[in-house]
Amino acid sequence: MSYSHTSEHFSNPVTASMETIFDNAPATAARYFKEAIAHIDKAFGKGYAKEHPELVAGFMQTCTQDFHTLVLTQALQESVATLRDELHGMWEELAGMGGGQ
Numbered sequence: 001m002s003y004s005h006t007s008e009h010f011s012n013p014v015t016a017s018m019e020t021i022f023d024n025a026p027a028t029a030a031r032y033f034k035e036a037i038a039h040i041d042k043a044f045g046k047g048y049a050k051e052h053p054e055l056v057a058g059f060m061q062t063c064t065q066d067f068h069t070l071v072l073t074q075a076l077q078e079s080v081a082t083l084r085d086e087l088h089g090m091w092e093e094l095a096g097m098g099g100g101q
Helices: 018-044 053-096
Strands: none
Touching: 018 053
16 A cells, blocks of 8 residues: 555645746735735724834734745644544554554
């Protein structure tokens, strides 16, 4: 039995090239920027975000950190599940040979 890791273990593998990811970064930043302005102006009044760019920057950093944390958490959860499944398969194989008792 083979214990090789394949992408089929991941429910949501990253398939984009580094170039595509890099090219999409400005659109992501623009989205965070627009969302920052909308949320800040909604909370404090129209034009407040323009008068307080530090709030916009902080909002964008928070969005980026949150996204990074969620992606990393998903990858770790998937890796742990894959490792668990692989170890379980090895344990079953050993038990079948009389060595897992």
